[in-house]
Amino acid sequence: MIEALLQALINGVIAGTILAVPALGFTAIFAVLNYPNFAIGALATVGAYAGWVGNTALGLPMVAALALAFAATAVAGLVVQWAAVKPLESAGALMMAIASLAAGLVLENALRFGFGNDLRGYDLPLLRDWRFGEFRVGPQQVQNFALALAAMGLLWAFLRYSRTGRAMRAVADNRDLALLRGVDPARVAAVTVAVGAGLAGMGGMLVGLDTSVDPLVGTRLVLSIFAAAVLGGLGSIPGAVAGAIAIGVAEEVAVLAFNPAYRLVVGFVVILAVLTLRPAGLFGARAS
Amino acid sequence: MVSYIVFLLVVAGIYALLAQSLCLAWGVTGLVNLGLAGFFAIGAYASATLTKWGGAPVPVGLLAAMLAGAVAGFVVCVSTLRLRDDYLAIVTLGFAEAVRVVASNEIWLTGGTDGISGIPAGLPRDWGQGFHLAALGIVTAILGLVWLALRRLVASPWGRALRAVREDQIVAAVAGKRVTRLKAEAFAIAAAIAALAGALYGHYTSYIAPEIFQPLITIYVFLAVTAGGNGRPTGAAIGAYLLIAFLEATRFAAEVLPGVSAVQAAALREASVGVALILLLRLRPRGLFPELSQKAPA
Numbered sequence: 408m409i410e411a412l413l414q415a416l417i418n419g420v421i422a423g424t425i426l427a428v429p430a431l432g433f434t435a436i437f438a439v440l441n442y443p444n445f446a447i448g449a450l451a452t453v454g455a456y457a458g459w460v461g462n463t464a465l466g467l468p469m470v471a472a473l474a475l476a477f478a479a480t481a482v483a484g485l486v487v488q489w490a491a492v493k494p495l496e497s498a499g500a501l502m503m504a505i506a507s508l509a510a511g512l513v514l515e516n517a518l519r520f521g522f523g524n525d526l527r528g529y530d531l532p533l534l535r536d537w538r539f540g541e542f543r544v545g546p547q548q549v550q551n552f553a554l555a556l557a558a559m560g561l562l563w564a565f566l567r568y569s570r571t572g573r574a575m576r577a578v579a580d581n582r583d584l585a586l587l588r589g590v591d592p593a594r595v596a597a598v599t600v601a602v603g604a605g606l607a608g609m610g611g612m613l614v615g616l617d618t619s620v621d622p623l624v625g626t627r628l629v630l631s632i633f634a635a636a637v638l639g640g641l642g643s644i645p646g647a648v649a650g651a652i653a654i655g656v657a658e659e660v661a662v663l664a665f666n667p668a669y670r671l672v673v674g675f676v677v678i679l680a681v682l683t684l685r686p687a688g689l690f691g692a693r694a695s
Numbered sequence: 696m697v698s699y700i701v702f703l704l705v706v707a708g709i710y711a712l713l714a715q716s717l718c719l720a721w722g723v724t725g726l727v728n729l730g731l732a733g734f735f736a737i738g739a740y741a742s743a744t745l746t747k748w749g750g751a752p753v754p755v756g757l758l759a760a761m762l763a764g765a766v767a768g769f770v771v772c773v774s775t776l777r778l779r780d781d782y783l784a785i786v787t788l789g790f791a792e793a794v795r796v797v798a799s800n801e802i803w804l805t806g807g808t809d810g811i812s813g814i815p816a817g818l819p820r821d822w823g824q825g826f827h828l829a830a831l832g833i834v835t836a837i838l839g840l841v842w843l844a845l846r847r848l849v850a851s852p853w854g855r856a857l858r859a860v861r862e863d864q865i866v867a868a869v870a871g872k873r874v875t876r877l878k879a880e881a882f883a884i885a886a887a888i889a890a891l892a893g894a895l896y897g898h899y900t901s902y903i904a905p906e907i908f909q910p911l912i913t914i915y916v917f918l919a920v921t922a923g924g925n926g927r928p929t930g931a932a933i934g935a936y937l938l939i940a941f942l943e944a945t946r947f948a949a950e951v952l953p954g955v956s957a958v959q960a961a962a963l964r965e966a967s968v969g970v971a972l973i974l975l976l977r978l979r980p981r982g983l984f985p986e987l988s989q990k991a992p993a
Contacts, residue, residue: 442781443781443784443785445729445784445788490973491973494977495976495977495980498976498980500779500780500781501725501727501780501781501784502976502980504727504781504784505727505917505972505976506972506973506976506977508729508914509914509917509968509969509970509972509973509976510969510973511969512911512914512965512966512968512969513966513969513970513973515965516962516963516965516966516969517962517966519958519959519961519962519965520958520959520962520963520966523956523958523959524958629788629792630788630789630792630793633785633788633789634789637782637785641782666800668796668799668800669796669800671792671793671796672793672796672797674789675786675789675790675792675793676793678785678786678789679771679774679786682774682775682778682782682786683774686777686778686782
């Protein structure tokens with residue numbers, strides 16, 4: 408029993424680290440543009456397909472396919488932003504959220520139109536799991552974990568050291584003050600959407616590597632992404648990482664105790680509990 | 696052909712009820728309910744299980760569905776009402792998914808993914824065309840009652856308070872309105888209306904299953920309400936009939952497109968719903984029947 412729990416812990420940390428990538432994208436867009444982007448699931452699906460095309464049709468190595476997933480989803484995110492969301496800026500966060508939901512529906516069906524409903528698998532070598540005593544870890548799992556960590560490292564360096572990254576944090580922190588200091592809000596918004604969507608796309612590809620790709624692969628992640636972001640505190644970057652790892656572990660442990668299908672409900676229960684007990688989440692500052 | 700149109704009118708009436716629900720929550724009170732499909736499902740399951748396995752008469756099932764919807768609505772909304780409005784959107788979106796997962800897995804109660812068939816209608820199904828016409832009469836009458844009640848509520852002091860909450864919560868609170876309580880009341884009543892729609896759907900079609908209660912239903916209703924005008928019960932109801940006409944038109948249009956597979960045609964139809972919603976929000980956000988500004992009572 409203890410072994411099963413520890414195995415679930417290992418799997419949960421790996422799954423949570425991968426989940427952190429799209430959760431960071433969602434929370435970054437919320438922090439800077441101040442609305443929840445409900446196209447995040449469809450954007451993750453875009454990345455999963457882009458990476459799949461790069462991997463199977465173009466024969467790219469994994470890192471290059473991941474870069475392609477980032478780039479393709481960044482473009483898709485910008486299209487969603489400019490075509491659907493931005494015109495409603497003056498109507499408020501809720502209208503922007505509804506428009507992003509509709510745009511996600513369009514994206515999902517554009518992919519369905521192009522690729523059909525069939526499950527697509529990445530071209531991966533079959534590898535035996537590594538065993539450490541009682542525990543097992545798949546080499547592919549470890550590679551995905553490492554790629555997710557690398558993506559987060561790059562994001563951290565970007566936010567910490569680049570001028571644009573610092574401007575993004577400034578706008579998230581205090582919009583008026585940042586504008587006063589001469590930050591260009593339109594540029595910061597565009598970069599945030601591109602990076603946030605790109606992260607969602609990388610997350611979608613990493614999940615696709617682990618399972619398979621179909622038009623709903625990203626949509627199935629949405630509840631976990633929301634739960635990670637809300638648990639960490641909507642708009643908080645470190646919160647999204649901590650929240651995602653906690654959700655990853657909680658989902659794996661829940662599978663031990665309940666019907667595996669209830670994995671999906673874990674996210675919803677966590678969201679309700681956090682909002683009832685501590686709406687600002689672990690690291691968030693503002694909720695009301 | 697006639698029976699096809701009667702069937703569409705019944706379905707449109709059920710969507711019009713969903714539209715009444717969204718009109719109250721979103722249009723009047725400003726609470727976005729992205730889990731409409733979940734409340735629709737709760738009502739359908741509550742009434743179906745009670746009438747089929749509990750042997751309750753259909754009207755009792757309908758009332759129980761509304762009660763279940765109101766309770767679910769209260770539970771879902773209560774944790775978010777003091778927070779920014781977008782938290783409610785996130786919670787309701789999650790709620791609809793959670794309902795589908797539970798409905799797929801609690802086989803003892805819901806029949807799992809096989810669903811529940813043979814749900815009693817309260818009318819003999821062997822009337823043929825007469826059954827469908829009677830159902831149309833009942834659904835339309837219930838829609839009419841809900842519409843009348845909602846119109847009165849919206850025009851009442853309670854409705855004015857809801858609109859005040861929608862426009863500016865702080866001002867409403869300063870004016871002595873109990874903002875959280877008003878929001879909870881409006882959301883729970885709206886959820887009960889959505890559940891009533893679900894119950895009617897189950898009794899009419901005799902079959903419900905988790906796959907029927909897709910999140911797409913929620914987007915359909917947003918499209919209907921946005922088209923008709925989200926602040927007025929009349930606009931929302933008319934929007935629902937327009938929605939059904941639009942969906943049927945895309946069905947025929949997708950069939951005549953050359954060189955498009957069935958999956959592609961379905962994808963085009965769903966995408967067209969998203970595109971229509973984006974365009975409406977942008978070009979005509981107040982709908983065909985915009986809310987009239989009311990004079991302050993003297």
